[in-house]
Amino acid sequence: MARPCAVIGTGQTDYRKKLDLTLDGLVRWAAIEALEDAGMTFADVDAIVIGKAPDALEGVVMPELSLADALGAVGKPIHRVHTAGSVGAATAITGTTMVESGRYDRVLVVCYEKQSEGNATWALSGGKSGGQGAGGTFAPWIRSYIERSGAPEDIGWKVAVKDRRNALRNPHAHLRIQDISIEKVRDSPMLWDPLHFLESCPSSDGAAAVVLASEDVARKSPGKPAWVIAHAKRTEFGQFPGRDAVRPQAGVDCSTVLYQEAGITDPRGQIDCAEIYVPFSWYEPMWLEGLLLAPINEGWHMTDNGDTEITGSFPVNASGGVLSSNPIGASGLIRCLEAANQVRERGGDYQVDGARVALGHAYGGAAQYFAMWIVSSDLQPAYR
Amino acid sequence: MTDHSRDVAIVAVSQTPAYGAFAGPEPVLIMRCVNDLLSRTGLERHDIDFTLAGSCDYLSGAPFAFVMNIDGVGAWPPVYESHVEMDGAWALFEAWIRLQLGDIDVALVIGSGRSSPGNNREIFALQGDPYLSAPLGLDPASMAGVQARTLLDANIATEADFAAVVERSWKAAADNPNALVRRSDTADQLLNQPHYAAPLRAHDVAPVADGAAALLIVAGDRARELCERPVWIQGIEHRIESHHPGYRDLTDSPSTRTAAAKAGADGTFDVAELMVTHSHEEIIMRRALGLTDDTVVNPSGGPLGGHPVMATGLVRVIEVASRIADGSAQRGLAHASSGACLQQNLICVLQGDD
Amino acid sequence: MLPDVDLLLEYPYTRTTGPVLGQFLTGLRDGHLLGIRNGDEVLCPPLEYDPETAKGLDPVLVEVATEGTVTSWTWVADPTSTHPFDHPFAFALVLLDGTAHPMAHAVDAGSIDEMSTGMRVAIQFHEERTGSITDFHFVPLGRVHVRDSGDGADGAEPVTTIVQLISLNYHEPLHAHRARFAQGLLDGRFIGQRSPASGKVYVPGRGYDPLERVEMGEDDELTVADRGTVTSFTVITPIDYYCQKETKPYIRASILLDGSDSPLISVDIRNLEESDIRVGLRLQAVWRPAGERDLTGIDNRSVPLEGVIERWDPTGEPDADANKLREFTQ
DSSP states (O other), rough: OOOEEEEEEEEOOBSSSSSSOOOHHHHHHHHHHHHHTTOOGGGGSSSSEEESSGGTTTTTSSSSTTTTTTTTBSOOOEEOOOBTHHHHHHHHHHHHHHTTTTOOOOOEEEEEEEEEGGHHHHHHHHTTOOOHHHHHHHHHHHHHHHHHOOOOOHHHHHHHHHHHHHHTTTTTTSSTTOOOOOHHHHHOOOETTEGHHHGGGOOOOOEEEEEEEEHHHHSSSSOOOOOEEEEEEEEEEETTTTTSSSSSSHHHHHHHHHHHTTTTTTHHHOOEEEEEOSSSHHHHHHHHHHHHHOOOTOOHHHHHHTTSSTSSSOOOOOOHOOOOOOOOHHHHHHHHHHHHHTTTOOOOOOTTOOOEEEEEEEEEEETTTEEEEEESSSSSSOOO | OOOOSEEEEEEEEEEEOOOOSSSSSSHHHHHHHHHHHHHHOHHHHHHGGEEEEEEEEEHHTTTTTHHHHHHHHHOOOOOEEESSSOOHHHHHHHHHHHHHTSSOOEEEEEEEEETSSHHHHHHHTTSSTTTTTTTGGGOOOHHHHHHHHHHTTTSSOHHHHHHHHHHHHHHHHOOOOOOOOOOOOOOHHTTTTTEEEEEEEEBBBBOOEEEEEEEEEEEEHHHHOSSSSSSEEEEEEEEOOSSSSSGGTOOOOOHHHHHHHHHTSSOOEEEOOOOOEEHHHHHHHHHHHHHOOSSSEEEEGGGGEEEEEEHHHHHHHHHHHHHHHHHSSSEEEEEEEEEEGGOOEEEEEEOOOO | OOOOOOEEEEEEEEEEEHHHHHHHHHHTTTOOOOOEETEEEEEEEEEBBTTOOOOOOOOEEEEESSSSEEEEEEESOOOOSSSSSSOEEEEEEEEEEOOOOOOOEOOOOSGGGGGOTTOOEEEEEOOOOOOOGGGGGETTTOOOOOOOOOOTTTTTTOEEEEEEEEEEEEEEEEHHHHHHHHHHHTTTTTEEEETTTTTOOEEOOOSSSTTTTOOGGGGEEEEEOSEEEEEEEEEOHHHHOOOOOOOEEEEEEEEEEOOOSSSSSEEEOOOOOOOOOOTTTTTEEEEOOOOOOTTTTTSSSSOOTTTEEEEEEOOOOOOOOOOGGGGGOO
C-alpha cells in the first residue's frame, strides 16, 4: 500500500560558526533553495516537517510555532520530530512516510541547528558544570573498539584527513583546512583519549531541506529524482547490563531491516556510496561494521586501504561529513540529502562516479538511536 | 491529496490520573500506561511494531529528557520508535500515517509530562518569537486573555459565558477519577473571583498536572481480533495559523475548520472532547466546528479539570474513544491544540462499528 | 527529610538578528520605530517575508508612527520575573498608525481602569536602550515623558546580535527511591535496587527496572559494596561553557560496585593520574567523615558523589578480567 516517494529538491545553507541570520532566515535559505530545485514555491507544499535537536540549544520552545510563517506553513500541517542526533534522518523518514501513506504529495522537510546561539556541551550537561561532552561519552567505546579490533592508531587520523579533504570540494562545508595532514591531526590537542581535537566535529550553524514527492509529482519534477527505496529506525536503551555500546544491536537491527526492505543482499557490493554519521573519526570504521559493510573488527581495513575515499571502492562521506560540518539537528538530514544528491548526480566536485544506490545514516543519544535510508536513481534498482 | 486506504482503530487506552505533583520519575507514568495496555490486550511488548511518543524536554528542565522516557516503553531488544516534541495527539497523527503504509499493524502512542517542577507560564513564554515576543515574557495565559477579550468586544461571549464553561467542566470532572480539580463552584461564585489575565480569572486557565496517556492503534482485522468494539479513526489532520496574533482573527479558528474538513468531521457527533486550556477557547471551538447541543462537550471535564501537559491532547482522544468503546457514544470528535491562542489545531474523528 | 532539589536552567542565548530585524533593533536602540513595506502595507515589527505567501520582502525599512490604537488587551495582575514590569500592566495588541497589523507589546497604564479596547497609546522609549524589543513600552497617549530624540546612539555600530538570558527554576522533592539512596550516602553505604523480575541489581536504582518494565521500591533495596571495578573511563578536558566550573583535566569512570549489575557512571576521580587508571582496576571508596558528607548536586537525574566520597583508592587486588567487563563499557 505504500506509494513510492522521491527526493526532488534539496537545499543547504552554508555551514558556519555564526551565520548572521535569524532562525527564520536560516530555515528559509535551505527551504527556498530546495523548493526552487524542485520547481516549486511554498504554495505547492502540502505539509511541512521540521526536525532539530533539543529546544534548549537555541532556547526556543516548540519552534514549529514561531517558524510557521517563515516556512509558508500557515493553513497547512507542520510536524516536529526530536530524536537527539539522529533527528535529521528521522525527520526525513517521517516526511517520507507522509508521502508513502498517500496522504500528501509534496512534503517539505527542514532541519536546522544554530549552535552559536547556545552551547551543545552545556545542553548535553543538563545545564550543569562538569559535563563530559559527547566526546567524553564516546571515547571509552572507541578505545574498546581499538582494543577489540587491533586497529592501528592512525586509522582515526586517516578518517579525519579524508573527510576534511573532501570538505574542500564542498562549498557548504564549515571546516576548510587547506593543509590538513596526518601530522596536523596527530599533533592537535588530545581532547578525550584517543580523540584529538581534529578528530572531532565542529559546532556549526546551518539548515538543510529536502522536498519529498509522490511518484506522479516526482516524474514531472525538473531534476532527477532520488527514489527512497527503503528506510528504517531502531532504538535501544543507552545503558543497561549486557549492552554492547561499541556495536549497538539497534544499529545492526536497523541495517538488517533496511537492506531487507531494499532487497539488498550484499550491502558492500550493492551500495555505491554512503553518508554515515561520523562526528568522531573512529566512528567510520565502527559504523562500517555496525552497518554490516565490513566484518566485525575489520571495518578499519576499509579506511586503511583507501576504500572510503571518493575514488575508493566504497566512498564514505564524500561531502566531508559531520567531521566537517555539524549543525546537530540538521546533520542527519544532510547525510540523507547528500546520499540523494549523489544518485541525482548533483554531487558537484565530490560526485562519486556512477553512484546509483546510496546510504544515508544517522545515530544519536548514547549511540542508541538509529535512522537510515537507501536512495537510488532507479525506482526499482537492479543490484549488481 | 488522496484519502487514507487503511482502516485503523484504537483497541485500548490508558491514562494516569492528572497529578498535581507526581512523586516519581516520568518513565514510571509511562510504564504504568504501557503495562496496562499490554495486559488489557494480551499483547507482548514484541507484538508492538512501532512506538511514537510526545513530550517536552523543557517541562522537566533537562535537554534530552525524552531519552529517559524510553525506559517506560522498553527498548531491549531494540524497538522501532520515534519521538515528537509535541503533544501525544501529534504522535497519534504520525503513528496513524505510519500504519497507512501497510507493512506493520500495531502502534503504541504515548504522551507524557511532569509540569510540577517548573514554572509553566515562564517556560511556555519561550514558545513566542525569540526576537519580538519571548524577551517580553509574553506568555500563553496573557495571550489567552487578549484573545478572550476579542470575544467580549465582538459580542460573541461574556465573562459569564466563560464562567459557565468552567462550572460545567468542573461538574463533569467530579465524575472523572483522573481529574485534578475537585470543586463545584457555581458560575456566580466564579465571577466573584479576581481577574488573573483579565478578562480571564485563575479558574479560566487549565490547572497544569503531571501525567501520561497512551493508546494502541491497530490496522484492519487485527483490531477486531484484539477488542470487542474497536474505535475506528475516520480521519485525523492538523493545521497551523500565523504565529503573530496581530495577523489572525482571534475570534475564530480557521485552522480548526480546515483540519476538521480534511479529517471528515461533518455531520453530527455524540461527543466531543476539546483541548480547552482557557475557558473562552471552548466557545471559539464550538463555533469553528459548528457543534450543536446534540453533542456532549468535554464530558470528562476537559483540560479545565486537569491539564497533564503533553498528554492533554491525547487524553481528549482517549476520552472520546472510551465512550465509543463502552457503547455510550457512536461517533465522536477529539481536538488537540498547541501554541498560544489556539495557533495549531488537530482534529481526530472517531467512530464505533454500527 | 532531605531537602528538595532546586535546578536552575540558565543560559544567555546570543541571537544573530539578520538584515531585517537587525535594522529594526538598531532603530529601536537609536529611538526610531521602523517597519517594512509589503506591497501597499507596512508591517511593524518587520517580518522578513510576506506572512501569507512566505515570499521574501525587500529589506528596506521605513519609519513608522509611534502612536496607535489598542485592538485587544489583557491585564497582568501578577507579573512573573520574565515580564517587563514588576507591577501590574497590560499586554495589548496595538495597531500603529499607518501599519497593517497590530503588534503585541506591553502597556504601562497604571490601572486596569485606564485600559480599553480602542484607546490611543504611544511608545515610550526607555532611556537605556540596547537594541531590543524591550527598549520601549506603550503608555496611554499623552503620558509619554522625556521623549528621547534618539541622538544618543545614532551612528553607533548596527545591532547584529541580541542576548536573551533564559533563566528557569525547577523545584521538586527527591523521588522516594532517590531520597533513600541519598540517605544511604549520608550513612556511608550504597543502596541498590534488585529487580524482582530479573534479580539484576541497579545502583542507584531508578525506581523501576527498564528491562523488565517493573517498578521497584523499598522492599527491593539492598546495600552493595563500596568497592568495585573500573569498567570504563575517560579523561575529560573541560570545554568552557556557561556555568562550567571545571578547568583542568580529570578522570570520569564507570565503577561496577561488587554486588551490582549496573556501574555507577560518570564518577569523578581526582586522586588518580591518567596513567594509574585502566579497565579492570579495583577501587575502594573512601568516604568523607560522617559529619562532612554533602549531597549538593544530587538530584533526580544525577548523583555526583564528590560530596560524600573523598577519593577512590586502588585496593591492591589483582585487576579483574577486562574482557569480562565489556558489557559494562557504559
